[in-house]
Amino acid sequence: MADAEGAKRLTGLLNGIAQSSYYGNADITEELLKSELYPNLPADQFRALLEKMRGLLKSIVSADMDINQIDAFLTAQAKKQGGITTEQAAVIAKFWKNHKRKIRESVVSQSRLENNLKSMNWRIDLKSQSRHTDQENSPVAIVEMEIGKNDKIQHE
Structure with missing residues (x-):
């Protein structure tokens, strides 16, 4: 993951998760993400990576983390056994910084029940x-x- 290609693939994965989970894009499937971003990764390893990133993103979104909170959260995740690497933490932090407003607006819009x-x-x-x-x-x-x-x- 230390290379730019790995960071690019992880950013693509996070974008795909955001598209399918928060923007309602049904065209983004697990199979599409695997074939486009991680074609050489075994299916079980890809599923584990996808679920880990989906869970992290869900935690970040539900807490609506600011910069300090996400830094602390990702540092803790990087120190955890079986957690993420520091490179992955940097990619996630950058992704959240760039997409926080749009994801938040989407979540708020989807959660409104009344006019x-x-x-x-x-x-x-x-x-x-x-x-x-x-x-x-x-x-x-x-x-x-x-x-x-x-x-x-x-x-x-």
Whole structure:
């Protein structure tokens, strides 16, 4: 894993995991990742690597780790028996730094059960002239909201 090719393959694996797990890309399969990134690795070793990286990424995403947290987490993983190498830790940290915002947005979007507010405009109108004096200066609020769920927008 000390070479640039190994780092490139691991980055590709992490991208594939993110695509299938967080971005909903069903075209990214375990078989595709193995054939494209690790064709010479035995199937059981590839599955172990994939599950290890999937588990690490899941822990990182669920904790929404910042830079300090991920450094501490990956250092602990590198020191653990059967953990990751320091080179793998560097690749994972770089991947998370580059993809944190997009993965977080995807996870938040997928976890919303209710509609959410897309935009809102409002104004207050005041009558300045009327036949009846009791209707003058009575404020009226006008509110326009765009409410949507998963890119579907409803005007309220």
